[in-house]
Amino acid sequence: MQRNTRQKSAVRAVLTSSHRPLTPQEILEGAQGDVPGLGIATVYRVLKGLLEEGEASAVELPGQAARYEMAHLGHHHHFQCRACDKVFEVSGCPGDLSRLAPAGFQMDGHEVVLYGRCASCVGTPS
């Protein structure tokens, strides 16, 4: 039987209110506002459950630990700030890139990551 716990709700709330993918650590810190004693193990357990149920999805970027976001309908990409390392959603998509695939290769998907400075870090010295 599946129970509704304060911990699970808190994790879900943090993911929902943040409109960018979060690391388990960020989720932990955010959810501890609601559930002070929350532990990192629980965050991982809840995330695992949300992934299995399709409620959340993992976001993997080059050279980075996985981040998590609530599952959205539709294909989208991400922007990583080189100053604060936060990852943001990007709604657009360059479109069909299969023309780039080498001859004889069969392409079925793509990932795009944009890099630069987010609105709050523009102008900040590196």
Place this chain on the structure above:
Amino acid sequence: MQRNTRQKSAVRAVLTSSHRPLTPQEILEGAQGDVPGLGIATVYRVLKGLLEEGEASAVELPGQAARYEMAHLGHHHHFQCRACDKVFEVSGCPGDLSRLAPAGFQMDGHEVVLYGRCASCVGTPS
């Protein structure tokens, strides 16, 4: 003083002859053809040197350990085969993607990864 060793030459040769980014493990196995006793520590040491001198560059893909390739001039991307996991070079580029960045963000680069099946894995059952 810097010495030219058989180990260093072997690593360089493997990277040069393979036209795709290789994991340290793949480099080890390839270079052991030339230098049977080669150890993984030496592969990492040589790679570190090549990176510092700009001879090689690291290729990081989402959720993957770093791979290495000899430094090329020019911007390019990669294709990862979902069947054999090998990574291949892609010469094209979708072009300027700054229109995708959220308003107020300052974009200075991008990464694109294509997924699918490489020429040798097309038709292979998953």
Place this chain on the structure above:
DNA sequence: TCCTTACTGATAACAGGATATCATTATCGG
């Protein structure tokens, strides 16, 4: 050729991210 010392190989140690363990807590059907 000899000698200095950079380099090597084996392996222990490390790093971090994620999972397993286990006694305790708290959810929720009855």
Place this chain on the structure above:
DNA sequence: CCGATAATGATATCCTGTTATCAGTAAGGA
């Protein structure tokens, strides 16, 4: 309100990729 048990928190453990250690080896200038 109880009681069975799912879920939790603290922490040990795992895991994989990478680096440090150190005695032994070999590159290359003299």
